[in-house]
Amino acid sequence: MAADILLYDASEVPVGGDQDQHVELARDVAIRFNRAYGETFVVPQTVRAATAGRIRDLTDPTAKMSKSAPDDAAGVIRLLDDPSVVRRKVLRAVTDSGSEVRYDPAAKPGVSNLLEVLAACTGGDAAALAPAYHSYGALKKDTADAVVATLEPLQSRYAELAADPAEVTRALRLGAERAAAAAAPRLAAATRAIGLAAA
Numbered sequence: 001m002a003a004d005i006l007l008y009d010a011s012e013v014p015v016g017g018d019q020d021q022h023v024e025l026a027r028d029v030a031i032r033f034n035r036a037y038g039e040t041f042v043v044p045q046t047v048r049a050a051t052a053g054r055i056r057d058l059t060d061p062t063a064k065m066s067k068s069a070p071d072d073a074a075g076v077i078r079l080l081d082d083p084s085v086v087r088r089k090v091l092r093a094v095t096d097s098g099s100e101v102r103y104d105p106a107a108k109p110g111v112s113n114l115l116e117v118l119a120a121c122t123g124g125d126a127a128a129l130a131p132a133y134h135s136y137g138a139l140k141k142d143t144a145d146a147v148v149a150t151l152e153p154l155q156s157r158y159a160e161l162a163a164d165p166a167e168v169t170r171a172l173r174l175g176a177e178r179a180a181a182a183a184a185p186r187l188a189a190a191t192r193a194i195g196l197a198a199a
């Protein structure tokens with residue numbers, strides 16, 4: 001990840017709540033390399049998501065939603081989950097005791113997680129969305145609808161691409177060529193700086 005950040009001159013790296021260490025490693029590498037061999041790499045800055053920087057598991061809102069969880073995990077929404085599966089997972093999400101809908105991650109982690117998911121899908125603010133809801137059921141329904149609507153274009157495009165494997169192979173090849181061309185100047189500068197290439 002550090003190599004990808006540094007090779008493409010990324011000055012800002014958008015990250016979720018648990019990715020800081022990756023950007024810090026990239027920063028450390030850039031600073032040390034620049035100090036030892038001269039200014040070569042941009043020192044990247046972390047840019048935090050305004051909302052939903054760390055989505056929580058729907059069945060355990062004290063834990064993050066993990067891509068390494070089993071495929072059938074009830075608390076994890078997969079990008080290619082069928083809309084009926086997404087709805088079922090969201091509607092069964094763990095909420096909190098009481099019935100008040102308010103954004104309070106410490107006291108109401110389940111409800112706050114749903115509000116963050118809804119906010120991320122609609123472009124709203126989790127705390128500002130809360131007063132519109134007077135029941136957990138309504139919040140879950142709207143959140144499920146928003147997630148399904150957000151995933152629909154991605155799933156449609158995936159189906160379109162999956163129907164033509166040759167086009168996917170071509171697109172991957174072209175992407176690799178573009179990435180190599182974009183990284184070549186920075187890679188050449190780094191190899192020159194350490195004396196592995198002709199000046």
